[in-house]
Amino acid sequence: MPRLWPSRDRLRTLVLVLPLMATLGLCDDDHYLSEVLFCQPSNPSLGLLKMFDGDQMFGYNFDNNSISPWMNDFDNWRDQAFPNPSNISFLADLCNRFRQDLTEALIDITPEARGGTLVSVFTAHPLQMGKQNTLICEIDDVYPPALTITWRKNGKNLTTTSLPSNKYLVMNDLSFQAFSYLNVTPYQGDGFSCEVQVAGDNRTIIAFWVPQYPVPSDLMENVLCGLAFVLGIIFLLAGFVFFYLAKRLHNTD
Known part of the structure; x- marks a missing residue:
């Protein structure tokens, strides 16, 4: 801290x-x-x-x-x-x-x-464009426990709140943790931010979240398998080439 x-x-x-x-x-x-x-x-x-x-x-x-x-x-x-x-x-x-x-x-x-406050934003549920979801702003290593949290969408202010005392969690090192929630219906091209100000600190810590279509796990698996297969063929051909060149060099000597 x-x-x-x-x-x-x-x-x-x-x-x-x-x-x-x-x-x-x-x-x-x-x-x-x-x-x-x-x-x-x-x-x-x-x-x-x-x-x-x-x-x-x-x-x-x-x-x-x-x-x-x-x-x-x-x-x-x-x-x-x-x-x-x-x-x-x-x-x-x-x-x-x-x-x-x-x-x-x-x-x-x-x-x-003084805490080295860290802020991150993620969704409560798997992302589906045009479907209601909840953004969670996780705020770690908070000290002192006095925050002002501002949510923005595409740069425009949505909410600004100060957390009451019962909204903090105490960590083992006696720093604090807090969460803020925002109900959203995300669409492609939207941009959200969670801006956090800690009392007595002139900094504003900002975390951004932009909705992006997730890559299906089976598609990612197929792509990685395809890349591995292609790389295997390339290394195999390279091995044959080096073997041919080494044998030709040996015969020349």
Whole structure:
């Protein structure tokens, strides 16, 4: 993760792994259940996520004090996601005070952590021209977790959104991952882009996607087999030529 030297009030994000850490033995493998709290000056200013290994189960919305399951199947356990809601405001205040104190203590001493954000775009379903599909913008190595995402079609703005805190995933290295989705009906000649801006970074990271007719796998297999056959004949003929020249040279001597 790239690091930059901070100026005053530049400790943008503080991530706390809360002491919920539990190890579960399932199928002879270790699995980890954890709660991750982050606080920062950027929007979202607070985030609280419950993670199982690398997957999010629940997110806490500080705007209305609600709990959002990552999947509908988790809704039955919504009330058990954060069993001590009275502690959440205390932990949020603690995180902000700790971040401010660290900012004052570490100015010009400790570099600021910053992700080397990577963006890619792909379809949710196999491409069919003129058929509805979904473009997925995958955003990796995000730090801090504060993004503005713009979708464009042929250079024209379609949507611009800022992700709420419960739309991020926490990776093992405490960087974040995020996804954005766009429903499209692609046609030949269209061009889409996902443009990502990270808070506190002057760069805009852009990933492009252009619909192209996929080459059928059986056609590709036939083409490769044909090329291999042709190359085999060429090398065989070349071998005969070199053998003839070498024998003629030997007879001359």
